[in-house]
Amino acid sequence: MPDNIELYRRLYRIRNFEETVLDEFPSGVFFGTTHTYLGQEANAVGVLSHLQPDDVVVSNHRCHGHYLAYGGDLHGLFAELMGRSTGVCGGRGGSQHLHWRNFYSNGVLGGTVPLATGMALAEKMRSSRAVTVTFLGDGTLGEGVVYESLNIASLWQAPILYVVENNRIAQTTSIDLAVAGNIPSRFTAFGIPCLEMDSSDVLEIYTAAARLIGEVREQAAPRALILHTCRFGPHSKGDDTRSPEQVVQLRRERDPITIHGSRLDSAVRMQVDVSIREEVTQAFERALADPKPVLSSIAG
Amino acid sequence: MPDNIELYRRLYRIRNFEETVLDEFPSGVFFGTTHTYLGQEANAVGVLSHLQPDDVVVSNHRCHGHYLAYGGDLHGLFAELMGRSTGVCGGRGGSQHLHWRNFYSNGVLGGTVPLATGMALAEKMRSSRAVTVTFLGDGTLGEGVVYESLNIASLWQAPILYVVENNRIAQTTSIDLAVAGNIPSRFTAFGIPCLEMDSSDVLEIYTAAARLIGEVREQAAPRALILHTCRFGPHSKGDDTRSPEQVVQLRRERDPITIHGSRLDSAVRMQVDVSIREEVTQAFERALADPKPVLSSIAG
């Protein structure tokens, strides 16, 4: 198990990366748009810290945190966001379309869920004992293909963990306007056991995930983890329709960095902060100096 | 309430129509294929006997029984199956694609469910107090758009009754291979109250439907009725992969015609049988004499 310092490092790396992204966006270094993981760091770190090298992750539009918690390289991600040929996808994918080792993301909501389910099944068919973890938001529960996937995952016992990050909002739409009934039932209705957790504490999530990923691996069967969580930033950039007070309160009460950071000796923590900030800055600077791809230089 | 004789008449009309369809198919009078309603007659009759003139029905590939129970005309359906210009859709639709008054069917599974949901919402928006009833099979629960619809029906409180006809088979695929978890939970997970019933008795179904349709109408809210039922015939024609013994047993134990027919005086029953057979035969003969459409005669 990664120690508290290491877990903190992972959390803060995501935090600092995402803050840098939002801070630097207006300067025009990045292309397109972005969906930052601010506030949800404990989910990715708590869950993905259990992964073994062969395990597979399928992520969505809000993928930076997942990618970094998976072990993805800061520079490769900055470079991707900046559209450089050194980006993890050579600048072709951009923020939402990442692939690195066994990590995959795509920007069409819901469509990644059957994909992940198929990957889990393939690993089972190939007897690799690898676990597949896939993330989806509360809003993504609106997409029908999610349920097609849950049904088949249950019928064929896919070794997959579905992680719902319920931040109670989809872009600007509150969960009350978009999710009828309740989330756990949507998994148990298909025969997929489900654990629900309302926490921003990486240790609590880590412990819950340990159990579920263990079950997925041992029993080669699907599980779901519903994480009630908080989005601190805008959906993408400058598009937060919630009241500032509401967001301030979330940041005060539910900050994974604060919660877990308090477990560290403050000098140690400061040292980690400094080193992470440096790591992030260096990756940013390095990416900024990298070349951009041109069509003629790449295979059609 | 229709009396027992009338209910029987409705059941037997469907039975005799469908038997005629299967009997006559080899003679080449019909186009394409067909999905008969044999064995499930009590569902359509039990539910649709509650409809008021403005109510709406959305049906699927197995629509003959729904259409006839809705009050649809025998000759128009025969003519449609025979591709005559007097068919309910002038021969353009054929067996799976019917429209008559407030009755609609289409042959792409699942896609009719949002359609029905939207119709129900439209009736609510127009304050018509009309109820929409839609039928779907157990196999159709595989389609994701069904869940998109349930979610929205629940959020927006559509006045609709979803009737699942669970004959435990989809074409040749047993429910065990296709439906994980359980059916009622798939509705309650979205906040849609649900009643389950394992019966081929039209009176039992009629009573259950009375309650649900009443609730849908009074509360302008969605409900689901799960009817465990039995398909007596092949999926379409000559494609039954079940053992003949199994089907014989179903026919012996679960025949809606037998169950309800036993409530009638046998002389009365015989009289009804004769008159229905005549009605069906006449409709068949009349349709057979009708002209076929030609492109030049119809609007592009």
Next chain:
Amino acid sequence: MSHVLESLNTALHQAFAADERVYLLGEDVLDPYGGAFKVTRGLSSAFPGRVLTTPISEAGITGIAAGMALRGLRPVVEIMFGDFMTLVADQLTNHIAKFRWMYNDQVRVPLVLRTPMGGRRGYGPTHSQTLEKMFLGVPGLRVLAPCWIGDPGRLLAQAILEDDEPVIFIENKLLYLLPVQDENALPEFALTSITYPRLPEYIPGYAPTYSLKINQAPAASLTLAAYGYMAELARQAALRLAYEHEIFVELVIPTQLAPFETEPIIASVRRTGRLLTIEEGTLSLGWGAELQARCAEVLGPRLRAACRVAAAELPVPASGGLETEILPDVNHIVQTAQRMV
């Protein structure tokens, strides 16, 4: 001078005011956000209860809108990004487009499905496509594309209020902020607007085709055909061709993409003998393919030169320079035109 976005937004307000059967369904369409591209801004405040923000269920809401349309309402659906039109392909093709004919002309499906298409914003492969070509060949669908010329808002309002057929309404993202131009705003050009009064279900003034010629120019030797935002690039190219290369063109801009009404384009090519089609989607089986095929069929050897400018046959990359390379631009148009005459 108002922008295309404003024009469309105003048209929605007018349509809602004019007919209470008009509803709108879409993701994140409520105020204060007012939709991802703000086309619906203010609508939910002005018409509460008729602007329905939906779960993320593109197929579901399209099917629901179809049901509403079949039962007497006139729904408008917003699909947040045109890339997600793939998710509604079944509802459009196997349900909405078929009902009228399959049900023997007994029903109508007056539904408008609006969606923004196009790249040049760095959104990457799944948020930058121009996918309308998938639907231009589906019998039973009308596909419209407003332009910065004429009256985009009127096109939308007519689609919502007067057209009883299902309409797909394609809005290019970069078009939104272009100022709407009428005749007077285009002093360099002579503008003609053509409609089709002979069509069986003709609606006066609906879905015009525009034709632009440079004032006092010699006879055109090339026809350019383009729609939506690409018509603006074609206009720029037309000026450059005239002033820098003395190549004079006629630019034809349909607002109805499907069903194909190619008469004005063919009429122009009869005069010029050459057709250059311009579109933002990928080349193969794009809008231009059908135009070229129809011209070749009708004109035979009188079609002396045919070319298409379109996106390279690749996903749209996120990286800006790469994206620019892949999408068609004014240079491509100018260079291709030079090669053709």
Next chain:
Amino acid sequence: MSHVLESLNTALHQAFAADERVYLLGEDVLDPYGGAFKVTRGLSSAFPGRVLTTPISEAGITGIAAGMALRGLRPVVEIMFGDFMTLVADQLTNHIAKFRWMYNDQVRVPLVLRTPMGGRRGYGPTHSQTLEKMFLGVPGLRVLAPCWIGDPGRLLAQAILEDDEPVIFIENKLLYLLPVQDENALPEFALTSITYPRLPEYIPGYAPTYSLKINQAPAASLTLAAYGYMAELARQAALRLAYEHEIFVELVIPTQLAPFETEPIIASVRRTGRLLTIEEGTLSLGWGAELQARCAEVLGPRLRAACRVAAAELPVPASGGLETEILPDVNHIVQTAQRMV
């Protein structure tokens, strides 16, 4: 002599035997039923555990197969009717077709999606369409169509075992029961088979284009292009044109529809000056549109006559006579050819 159906079925058996990474997913594919059109017959008995009958979830199973393909397997998906391809449009377009390029060529998606298309069986508007045209313009997808000529099974086996790109494999329903014909079985014709060894990812013998000329006939004055079942109708038309009207044609039959490899067709049109394309789908933006556009682009006025035979732009009706009227047949081909020369 074996039928196309048998040839495809045998190929599946061979592919399963040759490579244990091959799996098949589809609705009702288990024995004894063996699939709605029996193409998978016997497969589940011979390879239990690798033939997966699925719920009715076209999008889901296609996405699942894509995941399997990305993780080292070689899945085959059967979509029961091609009409339901609309349900997998998103998986194909925004996921499967994009992964390789969008992920910077780091992955491959070796998946084959098979589906039957076509009418003439009275199945009506939602079970009779020819919809492949929706996917012919999607960059990143290969679309193949076997024919009654050559070796349809080999085409399928190569797609499954040798091709690392995603393939859509279009099987016309009436094609299934046609006997497979090789050179010797077509005594009236000279048969040439053309492949593209210059393509970057060339697989020997894969996806040939066939060319048929009547033996000892004068120089052809018209090129017919057709694929799948329509190639059989075109063959019949070619004979009638020759024997009844002394019009001699060259018939070109590609088995790869997309990406478009038009060289053999253009080479033929260079000789004949005339191109008649024949397809079962509705006219607008069908396969023929792209061919005609490419010919017009390359040949300019040397394309003396261009025509397309295709279905009327309507849903396919259930009523037999009406269906026949709407779908293209030998008479349409013969009449159109007569008008062209």
